[in-house]
Amino acid sequence: xxxxxxxxxxxxxxxxxxxxxxxxxxxxxxxxxxxxxxxxxxxxxxxxxxxxxxxxxxxxxxxxxxxxxxxxxxxxxxxxxxxxxxxxxxxxxxxxxxxxxxxxxxxxxxxxxxxxxxxxxxxxxxxxxxxxxxxxxxxxxxxxxx
Numbered sequence: 001x002x003x004x005x006x007x008x009x010x011x012x013x014x015x016x017x018x019x020x021x022x023x024x025x026x027x028x029x030x031x032x033x034x035x036x037x038x039x040x041x042x043x044x045x046x047x048x049x050x051x052x053x054x055x056x057x058x059x060x061x062x063x064x065x066x067x068x069x070x071x072x073x074x075x076x077x078x079x080x081x082x083x084x085x086x087x088x089x090x091x092x093x094x095x096x097x098x099x100x101x102x103x104x105x106x107x108x109x110x111x112x113x114x115x116x117x118x119x120x121x122x123x124x125x126x127x128x129x130x131x132x133x134x135x136x137x138x139x140x141x142x143x144x145x146x
């Protein structure tokens with residue numbers, strides 16, 4: 001088996017719709033956990049930042065996703081939508097994270113990032129469309145994504 005260097009593994013696989021399982025600190029808690037993130041950049045290798053949305057099973061966000069006043073912000077996913085999920089999950093399309101390519105490569109080298117199966121183009125388009133219509137999207141991020 002040929003060993004592929006971490007930088008090459010990331011740079012050869014990162015694209016629109018790539019999903020990473022990343023160890024990160026839980027917001028509001030003093031603990032680490034793994035969370036799935038989907039890459040939203042069309043050209044992540046040349047963009048200044050990698051923009052990703054978080055896939056979560058958080059029950060509060062799940063309840064908000066079912067509230068018709070907030071429904072336009074969320075996408076609910078099941079295993080039939082994305083077979084890497086083990087439980088019903090949600091994406092808040094008005095919230096995103098920025099990471100550098102170097103940070104992603106470093107997390108991979110440390111064993112704190114795992115490459116998952118790509119998300120379908122249809123779901124990625126829906127995420128991008130909802131993010132684009134969001135009042136929380138900064139202009140500098142919009143320039144990167146669109």
